[in-house]
Amino acid sequence: MLFNRYHVVVFKDNQGHCKKISLHGWFFASILFLIFSLSAGNIFLWKYYHQSQTLAQNLADSEKTIFEQNSQILSMVDKLRIVQKDLQRVQQFDTKLRVMINLDKDQGETTSAIGGAKTKDFADNYLPIHRQELLARKIHSFLKDLNTEVRLEEVSQQELIQTFRKNQRLLAATPSIWPTEGWVASPFGSRISPFTGRKDFHKGIDIANRIGTPIYATANGRVSFAGTGGGYGVNLIINHGAGVLTRYGHMNRYIVKRGQKVKRGELIGYMGNTGRSTGPHLHYEVKLNGVALNPKKFILN
Template identity: 40%
Template structure:
């Protein structure tokens, strides 16, 4: 059996055919080398392709991780900002509570409960959220605390709203009371007779004078010292032409010896509005207005209700 191969070499230029003798062992080695080379190239290409894909996937994952980290960092910053907003909202509620307390003091209204009752947490103010807490360590803790504080702020807001509504009603009532409280001198002039006991210029006897007399020229304007409703406007025996104003809240004022009445029964009047002109009707020693103030049906000193 032959142990070699004869290889004919033919080129395309018409050169004579050449023979080459190659041993089978060498041919086998050549074939094996070629197969190994091809396999190595194929394996290298396969591994290269896998490595290229792995590198690409790694870069993609790294890029995705970076984006996720940026999103997480942004969310953490938003949580910190939100926590700061909650702290500011609590501070604003406390300021509103203090402002309301000041208004109540100025308006002489019932004292309001303190700040602790605003949040109603065991009688003490809740601590502010720690916005400098490292979120990598206390992320879940901060979120839980934020939920707790949000509930507290919501409850405190409801309490403050109800308190403001009560305050508004009280202020409206106070405003109406102040508007209905006599505070102006009903006429220009001088006080010719004071409130209290005196000797009557007509009988010479000691009697109780229920008001004050303010004297001036006839037809001097007489004004309403507070808001109210005219409940009487006609002549009444010794006091002459008389007007009575009901101011509400148990307050009533009376004006006598008028020359001319400018308002009728049932009309509403405002503080400072002219209601009559000074006169000398009824039993009188000269032009003046007899001015009375009644509180819950009892005559009181009108000078206590003249602030101008």
């Protein structure tokens, strides 16, 4: 059949002119095969195109989902970071309170509670990880550690509450507020002396502001000294009991007298520039049994 010859007669017009074309059978078979191949190819290409479109849509949906998940994770990380900072502030407050009332904390508990050996900063250690499953496990681990810290801090706060109830008088006599408004011009500790240019030890903190800025007692106590001298210019010393003293130096003037009882927050005088001073400020000291301590460790507000 493929090798037979077939004749096709083509009439050109109505006058009977015609043309005969002779074709082999394999020609028609080739035409049919070509049509079949093109049809099959079109069907395959259509299926491939449809699958590609489906895959592209699925990929776009997946990328959108991943983007949304990453946004949610980053939002969660920001919230966790805020919670962690809040907890750290509470822990610092806890530490200050314990220093004030001389209440020790178990060393192992302290290490865990302040994020020592086990707990690491989430932002520094977990954020660079991009694999979703691993990141989820890291978040879960961080939340577990954070939950442990919160429980330990709750126990610590309960202990502090019980101690405060038993030591209300001690707390009232502890210098826990800023004595005046201003900025710390010179901190506690080693420094270069503004007078000699040599290294010396600063026994308090210098709070600078305008002359006449009000100065307040930082805790309940009794004025044990009111006068001038010792390079402090016009200054006061308040005895708070239990070996705790506070000094207020370089004042412009004071409005209390020796032996007078004062309460925390009570106005005792005004800032000045008297004595050995380089400008208007308050020199504020806290001493325990004659030893100068960093006043900022006691300040809670």
